[in-house]
Amino acid sequence: MTSGYGPIRDEAPAPPSGRRFGDGLATGPDLRGAAEVAVTQALGPLGGARPDLLCVFVSGAGGAAAAGLRAMELAGARAAIGATAGGVIGDGRGVEGGPAVAVWAAALPGVTARPVRLEADRGGEEIGLAGFPPPCADDRVAVLLVDPYSFPITGFLDRCNTAYPNFPLVGGLASGAGVNGNLLFLDGEVYRDGGVGMMLGGDVAVRAVVSQGCRPIGPTMTVTRAEQNLLIELAGVPAYARLREVLQSLSPAERELAGRGLHLGVAMNEYANDHGRGDFLIRGVLGADPGSGAVAVGEVVEVGQTVRFQVRDADAADEDLAELLAAAAAEGPTGGALLFSCNGRGTILFPTADHDVEAVRVGLGIDGVAGFFAAGEIGPVGGRNQLHGFTASLLAFR
Structure with missing residues (x-):
């Protein structure tokens, strides 16, 4: 590393135009x-x-x-x-x-x-x-x-x-x-x-x-059972069943959008009264198993966390x-x-x-x-x- 670059000092005058x-x-x-x-x-x-x-x-x-x-x-x-x-x-x-x-x-x-x-x-x-x-x-x-x-x-x-x-x-x-x-x-x-x-x-x-360019679909839910990155239960119901409920409530256009790119928002502070933009960490939904009722996501999820399914498209972003x-x-x-x-x-x-x-x-x-x-x-x-x-x-x- 050359020595010609050091900590910024305050000897540089501000540009005459005021733009920096x-x-x-x-x-x-x-x-x-x-x-x-x-x-x-x-x-x-x-x-x-x-x-x-x-x-x-x-x-x-x-x-x-x-x-x-x-x-x-x-x-x-x-x-x-x-x-x-x-x-x-x-x-x-x-x-x-x-x-x-x-x-x-x-x-x-x-x-x-x-x-x-x-x-x-x-x-x-x-x-x-x-x-x-x-x-x-x-x-x-x-x-x-x-x-x-x-x-x-x-x-x-x-x-x-x-x-x-x-x-x-x-x-x-x-x-x-x-x-x-x-x-x-x-x-x-x-x-x-x-x-x-x-x-x-x-x-x-x-x-x-x-x-993160997503918009929420369905209600916020509490994780009641999870293993690593597998959602097992949401609000006491198998996660796959909850996901199916959310998808069935969507319009055909939104359902098609979810099919192309479904995501999960994991609340960074589950104690907050409201969760808005910037409060969720967005991770992709990797798959779902109707047999076990589990939904796999790209993040380790813990019991007690608040989550909400999300979709991403140009308008949402x-x-x-x-x-x-x-x-x-x-x-x-x-x-x-x-x-x-x-x-x-x-x-x-x-x-x-x-x-x-x-x-x-x-x-x-x-x-x-x-x-x-x-x-x-x-x-x-x-x-x-x-x-x-x-x-x-x-x-x-x-």
Whole structure:
């Protein structure tokens, strides 16, 4: 790791325009050249100020390492992270499957940034936290970019939730290639495994927004019998029978939708009087057995938890994201945001790849938004950091 990048200090003047966030996106087979264009675009709104934090995301085979290195060199930021991806987001657009570079730059006087370099480290039967610095009193969030093939992110998040409760982690899994194919960028260096990130603190106010894109069907129910990820009984009745009741109550169109993608929302706080958006952890329904009456889901479920079946489609995902952004906007103005959108969203779910970034720009009234289409999204739900799928995970800077 080069020594030219250190903690963010407060000597950088605020841009004359008052804007502190910029984003850029350029496409084409010359990824190094695209990086130069995207950096120039991202630095424009900073009004000549040296960026304190730079994020670079590169899509496309061949030249990705050179593009990431060139972006970090040209921007001269005090701290920089990035990753390769199957698609990138910036300049109000999403680009999937083609060569492109997206860059996000921020001038953040008074903010501190500490680099995070994660490597797989198992201590006995548990995942270690080596490389992840303990949060300081004024740290607010950590941004993490992880290679899903070489780092046990789920176990790592469990350890962080135990060691540092209520400390938010936001980010995504690199999606540029398969095993040994992803690249991670950190302060002028390129890595092929593990994870990279930044611990941000000091004079910074952030909000994590996690849109899981589902809407509920049927009533909320209490788990009365379960084994690992098998729902055996819901409210004293076999889980399969409860699921059949819910499906029979739906319209034909909704029943068809449930047949294409049925999910379960697991309440993160079963003691709450009401459970609304953001209170459920969404996991897929993996199967059901009429004989035993069990329903298998993609999460360990415990007796006493509150659950509710869910469906996901473009309309539900659009509504969920819009409502969460409205709630974030009501808390005060946002200057910029990092967006980690599932690679199962984009044109797989919506008419265009631009949906999520357009929704964020409109919902928060900002321009400085960039990110990538991830192979899994990291973000807090119910006060615990989780790995998600089909989600838009957003870090908004006040």
